Amino acid sequence: MKIGLIGNPNVGKSLIFSHLTGIGVEVSNYPGTTVDILSGTACVKRLPVEITDLPGIYSLDGVTDEERLVRDMVLAGTFDVLVVVLDAAHLERNLYLLLQVLEHQVPVLAVLNMADEAEKNGLLIDTEALSRLIGVPVLLTAATIGKNIAEIIPLASEHAAIGTYHVPYDRHIEAAVRTLMRVSGASRVSSLLALQGIGTDASLLESAKTIAEEIEEEHRMPVPVILAGNRHHAAAEIRHQVVLHKSVKEMRGLDNWLLSPFPGIPIMIGILLSMLLAVFFIGSYCEELIVSAFDTWLIIPLQAASLDPLIYELLFSFIIAIQAGLGIAFPFVFTFYLLMSVVEDTGYMSRIAFLVDRVMHRFGLHGQAIIPMVLGLGCNVPAIMAIRQIGTKRERHIAAFLITMVPCSARTVIIAGIVAVFVGLYAALSIYLIIFVLILLSGLVLSKVTSGTQLGMVLEVPPLRIPSPAMVLTRAWIHIREFLVIAMPLLIVSSIFLGLLGFYGILDIIEAVTAPFMTGVLGLPPFASTALLFGILRKEMAFETLVVLAGTATLTDVMTKVQLFIFALVSTLFIPCISTIAVLYREQGLKTALQISFYTVLLGFTAGALVHWFTLMSPGL
Ligand SMILES: Nc1nc2c(ncn2[C@@H]2O[C@H](COP(=O)(O)OP(=O)(O)OP(=O)(O)O)[C@@H](O)[C@H]2O)c(=O)[nH]1
Numbered sequence: 088m089k090i091g092l093i094g095n096p097n098v099g100k101s102l103i104f105s106h107l108t109g110i111g112v113e114v115s116n117y118p119g120t121t122v123d124i125l126s127g128t129a130c131v132k133r134l135p136v137e138i139t140d141l142p143g144i145y146s147l148d149g150v151t152d153e154e155r156l157v158r159d160m161v162l163a164g165t166f167d168v169l170v171v172v173l174d175a176a177h178l179e180r181n182l183y184l185l186l187q188v189l190e191h192q193v194p195v196l197a198v199l200n201m202a203d204e205a206e207k208n209g210l211l212i213d214t215e216a217l218s219r220l221i222g223v224p225v226l227l228t229a230a231t232i233g234k235n236i237a238e239i240i241p242l243a244s245e246h247a248a249i250g251t252y253h254v255p256y257d258r259h260i261e262a263a264v265r266t267l268m269r270v271s272g273a274s275r276v277s278s279l280l281a282l283q284g285i286g287t288d289a290s291l292l293e294s295a296k297t298i299a300e301e302i303e304e305e306h307r308m309p310v311p312v313i314l315a316g317n318r319h320h321a322a323a324e325i326r327h328q329v330v331l332h333k334s335v336k337e338m339r340g341l342d343n344w345l346l347s348p349f350p351g352i353p354i355m356i357g358i359l360l361s362m363l364l365a366v367f368f369i370g371s372y373c374e375e376l377i378v379s380a381f382d383t384w385l386i387i388p389l390q391a392a393s394l395d396p397l398i399y400e401l402l403f404s405f406i407i408a409i410q411a412g413l414g415i416a417f418p419f420v421f422t423f424y425l426l427m428s429v430v431e432d433t434g435y436m437s438r439i440a441f442l443v444d445r446v447m448h449r450f451g452l453h454g455q456a457i458i459p460m461v462l463g464l465g466c467n468v469p470a471i472m473a474i475r476q477i478g479t480k481r482e483r484h485i486a487a488f489l490i491t492m493v494p495c496s497a498r499t500v501i502i503a504g505i506v507a508v509f510v511g512l513y514a515a516l517s518i519y520l521i522i523f524v525l526i527l528l529s530g531l532v533l534s535k536v537t538s539g540t541q542l543g544m545v546l547e548v549p550p551l552r553i554p555s556p557a558m559v560l561t562r563a564w565i566h567i568r569e570f571l572v573i574a575m576p577l578l579i580v581s582s583i584f585l586g587l588l589g590f591y592g593i594l595d596i597i598e599a600v601t602a603p604f605m606t607g608v609l610g611l612p613p614f615a616s617t618a619l620l621f622g623i624l625r626k627e628m629a630f631e632t633l634v635v636l637a638g639t640a641t642l643t644d645v646m647t648k649v650q651l652f653i654f655a656l657v658s659t660l661f662i663p664c665i666s667t668i669a670v671l672y673r674e675q676g677l678k679t680a681l682q683i684s685f686y687t688v689l690l691g692f693t694a695g696a697l698v699h700w701f702t703l704m705s706p707g708l
């Protein structure tokens with residue numbers, strides 16, 4: 088009987104080999120110690136068993152010479168049993184190779200070595216669950232202390248089994264495999280290999296090539312990359328089901344819920360939606376209190392005092408800027424960051440990434456890209472900076488486009504403050520829906536037109552934790568402080584600037600020039616153009632400026648509900664704020680910054696014009 092020891096580099100194969108055979112081989116703590124293939128014999132029940140120590144490899148893809156060598160030996164049926172040695176302390180990374188070995192339909196025993204290290208790291212591995220899941224026996228060992236090493240050969244020779252687990256590949260891949268199996272009568276593994284251009288059957292390779300080209304056309308990435316992405320996802324999923332951190336043992340039941348598509352996805356939508364609603368309700372409740380306090384105590388007395396017109400204009404612009412900042416933006420920004428901070432601290436964010444990973448691949452993105460996108464709900468600037476971590480240039484390019492469309496907290500201020508307050512909750516939610524659909528469509532189009540490759544990556548899902556109030560408050564405070572020290576002064580200066588422009592009649596000129604477009608195409612009052620313009624400085628300033636220009640916080644006095652809806656939609660979508668453009672330029676270059684700015688202007692005006700046109704067509708609205 089021939090047994091092969093296969094596994095990632097540095098997992099302890101050679102140490103196990105010398106325990107089993109008594110042959111002293113080089114064992115060292117760096118990958119790639121074994122380069123030659125060494126065999127030895129052990130006796131089990133007086134029958135000789137030949138054991139081979141193979142060089143460490145990460146996959147059977149055949150990228151390196153060692154990988155090709157090992158794969159060819161496996162394909163040639165050299166071994167009766169493969170003992171796959173895994174590092175129990177880094178199971179997810181090691182599972183990738185195991186999943187690939189299982190595809191080869193050879194009897195397998197999985198040995199999770201380094202049990203001592205896993206234990207030291209506080210990891211508990213449910214070997215029975217793993218064994219049930221993949222259909223092969225699983226043994227936990229620690230080669231340095233000889234733990235369970237004596238079990239390896241008896242288990243391997245008597246109980247090694249052909250795995251029952253199939254990596255759930257992308258549906259195009261699965262369809263291709265089915266077709267190849269039917270047409271050429273090939274096995275699943277030969278069909279999968281043929282799709283990657285590996286194999287000896289010329290006619291199978293020929294048909295696989297045509298199908299693979301179609302898939303690559305559709306996905307805009309090579310088949311091996313798609314397969315790798317799927318395997319990584321499967322490895323993450325298995326790891327999640329069988330490994331738990333001691334400290335979070337009690338959280339595990341909850342986590343199983345959170346991470347499975349059902350009820351995970353409804354829960355995710357529920358959590359995000361209730362966050363938005365909480366921001367709406369708490370924000371607008373506080374807004375009303377603060378705004379009316381300003382009106383009663385400052386604005387009305389100011390109007391009653393007979394002041395020099397210029398002084399009055401300056402004072403009025405100053406007060407209304409503070410009213411807009413503290414009264415309108417602050418309650419929403421504060422509530423948002425507080426809730427967001429809780430979500431981040433619990434570790435739920437990575438669960439969102441895991442849940443949407445599959446869907447994101449359709450948009451040419453890895454699940455990890457969802458984290459900057461969710462961060463973008465707070466502010467696009469750190470979100471754009473966070474895409475640095477994303478694997479390839481192509482993914483970064485797509486992510487930059489999509490993130491700039493994500494409604495940040497400033498845009499939530501506009502949507503909540505204008506639409507939720509004056510038009511209604513459903514109208515406000517419908518803006519999110521419109522933006523969501525536009526992001527999906529843009530993602531689909533971008534993933535088709537952007538060239539380059541997509542990388543598979545391992546998603547780490549950190550343990551769930553009860554958030555610590557101190558951490559949550561500190562994190563929320565960092566964002567809120569940024570708002571107070573950067574946004575507020577900017578708001579005050581621009582409000583005074585605006586007051587002066589109005590005082591000297593310059594706003595009238597700008598408005599007169601843009602009026603035909605504003606009124607004719609978007610159906611908005613002419614002064615909306617100034618508000619949109621100031622929205623480029625900071626998004627919520629579009630709203631605050633509108634209040635300043637309207638001269639009242641009760642916007643329905645000066646605009647219709649439809650106008651308010653269109654204004655909010657356009658100012659949310661069109662051109663990112665100046666800080667976002669700056670960071671886009673720094674991170675992605677001038678071309679991308681310009682492309683995105685142009686694209687969003689087009690999108691914003693088109694969406695606004697369409698809504699206007701639609702309401703003209705249906706006067707009943
Ligand atoms: N803590 C701990 N260390 C181990 C265990 N098994 C092996 N090691 C150590 O891990 C390192 C790598 O062991 P090797 O046997 O050389 O690993 P390998 O898989 O043959 O590595 P390559 O030949 O590079 O593929 C050595 O320093 C071993 O002492 C274990 O169960 N626990």
Ligand SMILES: [Mg+2]
Nearest residue numbers: 100101120121
């Ligand atoms: Mg070795």
